[in-house]
Amino acid sequence: MFKNWFRRDSSEKYKMGCGSSFDASDGPRTVVIFGSTGLLGGAIARRLLQEPFLYKVRCVTRRSSSEKARQLAEHGAVIVNADLGETKSLEKALEGADIMFLTTHYWDERNKEKEVIKGLNAIDAAIQCGVKHIIFNGSENVKKIIGKECNHLDSKSAIEEYIREVDNPSVDVTGLNHVMPGNKTGINFTILRLPFWLENFYSVFKPHKLKHAVYAVALPLEGCELDMMSVEDVGEVIASILRRPRQYYGKTLNLSAEALSMENIVDTFNRHFDNRKFTDPKIRVKDMEKFQFPGAKDLAAMFEFYQSGEAVRDIKLTRKLNPHAMTFDRWLSENRDKVEEALREAN
Numbered sequence: 397m398f399k400n401w402f403r404r405d406s407s408e409k410y411k412m413g414c415g416s417s418f419d420a421s422d423g424p425r426t427v428v429i430f431g432s433t434g435l436l437g438g439a440i441a442r443r444l445l446q447e448p449f450l451y452k453v454r455c456v457t458r459r460s461s462s463e464k465a466r467q468l469a470e471h472g473a474v475i476v477n478a479d480l481g482e483t484k485s486l487e488k489a490l491e492g493a494d495i496m497f498l499t500t501h502y503w504d505e506r507n508k509e510k511e512v513i514k515g516l517n518a519i520d521a522a523i524q525c526g527v528k529h530i531i532f533n534g535s536e537n538v539k540k541i542i543g544k545e546c547n548h549l550d551s552k553s554a555i556e557e558y559i560r561e562v563d564n565p566s567v568d569v570t571g572l573n574h575v576m577p578g579n580k581t582g583i584n585f586t587i588l589r590l591p592f593w594l595e596n597f598y599s600v601f602k603p604h605k606l607k608h609a610v611y612a613v614a615l616p617l618e619g620c621e622l623d624m625m626s627v628e629d630v631g632e633v634i635a636s637i638l639r640r641p642r643q644y645y646g647k648t649l650n651l652s653a654e655a656l657s658m659e660n661i662v663d664t665f666n667r668h669f670d671n672r673k674f675t676d677p678k679i680r681v682k683d684m685e686k687f688q689f690p691g692a693k694d695l696a697a698m699f700e701f702y703q704s705g706e707a708v709r710d711i712k713l714t715r716k717l718n719p720h721a722m723t724f725d726r727w728l729s730e731n732r733d734k735v736e737e738a739l740r741e742a743n
Contacts, residue, residue, distance in 0.1 A: 425494040426452040433464040445632025480514035486521035499533040502548035534587040546697035568704035587648040591623035598738040612677040623652035623709040632718040652709035653721040
C-alpha cells in the first residue's frame with residue numbers, strides 16, 4: 397500500500413531538512429487538510445482549490461457523505477475517510493502527500509489527553525509517509541503562563557512541543573509516554589497561532605439577549621484589547637506560506653488582523669445593527685469561571701491569558717501574508733446575515 401516510502405531506506409524516508417524546496421515545474425503539490433469540513437480547514441481547502449495547477453487538495457474527514465464534504469468534492473477536492481485515532485487510516489490519507497495542514501479539536505470530546513494523542517498520531521503518520529512540510533494550528537502553553545489549565549489551548553501546545561522536539565526520540569515532551577520511533581534528521585514545520593475568531597460572534601460568543609432589541613456582548617476583556625481575525629482569511633495566509641515555504645520552515649507565525657477594545661467591538665455592532673442596541677456587561681474572568689456551562693473554566697482561562705500580555709500577535713506579519721485580511725467592521729458587513737440569524741436564535 398505504501399510503496400513510495402517503503403522503497404526508501406530509513407535515513408531517506410525521514411529526511412525533511414531545510415534544504416528541501418518546491419518548484420512549480422514539478423507539478424501540483426498534494427496538500428492533505430485535516431478538519432476540512434470545519435471552519436479553519438474548510439477555509440484553507442477552499443482557498444487552495446482555487447489553484448488546481450499548484451495544489452491537489454486532499455480533504456480528510458470522518459464524514460465523507462456530509463454536505464460540506466460534497467461541496468469540497470464538487471470544487472475538485474479528493475475526500476478521504478480517516479480518523480485521528482486510527483493510525484492506519486492516517487497513513488493511507490497521507491500516502492504520497494507533500495504538505496499536511498493539521499488542526500485538532502478539543503471540544504468534540506473535551507478530553508485534552510485524547511486530543512494530544514490524536515495530534516501525535518497525525519505527526520507520526522506524516523513523518524512515516526515522508527510528508528515534506530507540516531503546518532500546525534498550535535498555541536502557547538497557557539497553564540505555564542497563568543498557572544491555570546486551559547485544556548483546548550494547552551493540548552495544542554503539547555502537540556506543538558512534540559513537533560519541535562521530534563528530532564530527539566528519547567524525549568517525551570507530552571508527558572503521555574509517547575515516543576516517536578525511528579531515527580530522523582528533522583522535519584520542516586510551520587506553526588500558526590491564531591487569535592480570537594470573528595466567527596465566534598455568530599457561534600459560542602454570539603451576543604445574548606437582555607431584553608427586547610437589547611443584547612450584551614459578553615467578553616471578559618477588563619480594559620484590554622483583543623486580537624482577532626476571520627478564519628476565512630487564514631486560507632490566504634496558508635497560500636502565501638506555500639508560495640515560499642522555505643522562508644517559513646521552523647517558524648511560529650502569530651496571527652491577528654487587528655486588536656480592538658470592548659468599546660470598539662460594541663460600537664461596531666451598534667453601527668451595523670441600527671434596529672438593536674448592544675452593550676458591554678463588563679464581565680470579568682472570575683465571573684466566567686463561575687458559569688455552569690461545560691468548558692467555562694477553560695474559556696475563562698483563555699481570556700485571562702489574552703489579558704496577560706503573553707498572547708503576542710503580529711498584525712504587520714499577518715497583513716504581509718494576507719494584505720486583504722478583514723477588519724471586524726468589514727467582516728460584520730459581509731457576515732451580517734449570519735450574525736442576524738444567531739441573534740434570532742438568541743431570542
